[in-house]
Amino acid sequence: MPVFIWKGVNSQGVKRKGEVESSDQAAALAHVKRLRIQNIIIKEKPKDLFENIAFFKPKVTGKDLVIFTRQLSTMIDAGLPLIQSLEILAKQQDNATFKTVLTAIKRDVETGTTIADAMRKHPAVFDSLFSNMIEAGETGGILDTILGRLAVFKEKSMALQKKIKGAMTYPVICLAISFLILGVILIFVIPVFEEMFSSMGAALPIPTQIVVEMSNFMKSNFLYIIMGIFAFIFVIKKLYNTEKGRLKMDAMMLRAPVVGPLIRKVAVAKFTRTLSTMLQSGVPILDALQVVAKTSGNKVIEGAVVRVAESISEGRPIAEPLEESGVFPNMVVQMINVGESVGALDTMLTKIADFYDDEVDQAVSNLTAMIEPLMMVVLGGMIGGIVVAMYLPIFSMASVVGG
DSSP: OOEEEEEEEOTTSOEEEEEEEOSSHHHHHHHHHTTTOEEEEEEEOOOOTTTTOGGGSOOOOHHHHHHHHHHHHHHHHTTOOHHHHHHHHHHTOOOHHHHHHHHHHHHHHHTTOOHHHHHHTOTTTSOHHHHHHHHHHHHHTOHHHHHHHHHHHHHHHHHHHHHHHHHHHHHHHHHHHHHHHHHHIIIIIHHHHHHHHHHHTOOOOHHHHHHHHHHHHHHHTHHHHHHHHHHHHHHHHHHHTSHHHHHHHHHHHHHOTTHHHHHHHHHHHHHHHHHHHHHHTTOOHHHHHHHHHHTSSOHHHHHHHHHHHHHHHTTOOSHHHHHHHSOSOHHHHHHHHHHHHTTOHHHHHHHHHHHHHHHHHHHHHHHHHHHHHHHHHHHHHHHHHHHHHHHHHHHHHHHHHHO
């Protein structure tokens, strides 16, 4: 429905203005009059030129989703009708994209659609995990409880992502600065020394010759090097978007010497936390495993979880196919086996997730502590080697003059 903006004065003579969503201007005017506003000026709100261009639309962040989930849970727990709660949350939403989505969901619910089905129409905001859990909450009549669990789950997932990003940001920045400094030295500093050495007419030491050749190569092929870097990134992205390419790259990442164990721990923490939350919310285990597989973020893990779901559908316990996959650590398999045996699988999964959250914290701390001195040694070694190579001819000349 179109949105109309109005302004006028109330019964006390105070100027007021606002917005109202209505089918037409007459209905909007009638709504404003019911607010006892006089001298009304009303017109349709002009459309944003960029509203249909995805690039200019603000993204719905994890924080937006957590706040919405907590507020909706509180409102439903307090006894507010679902439609009224959605309307209030849509009106107070600052994010234009999220506001549009919530308004659309409210309209769908008003026409008799379940909130889970309404959310499924907006997969970019509400993923399959979210909508499936909402459906379980609606079916079981515990929507407020499910929303509370979802909020906790989203907060923990965001905290996990933040740790990983924090661990990777520092080395990437250091590496970029290192290459920038190295490039500046080779392109701008080394040529000055080269001119000075060529005027002397003496033969240069081998290390100096190597550095000079590197400088000449960088100067003459600078554009090709930049184009090559972008081409390499483009090819990697293209490969990653293919089924086989992503599977191979994800497998390589899991086997990587330093990053691999961290990625595996993150995957285990995410798998157990997601599955635990869905089982506690009443989602059937096969449906839960299908959702967990899609949200794993790693094709190797996804394939393992899909095979686990297939095995369970054949009547096997969950621990056996998990062990056969070779992806999950033996301790995780044994704990899941115990949890399944005593009928407390969701509780055991939560304990595993908490344990691996701590493991990820420790792994991130160790990685950061290891990277800092390593980057200093690499950066210092590169720049120090270049400096020594450039001063070798000067030392040679000094020894000749001194002799």
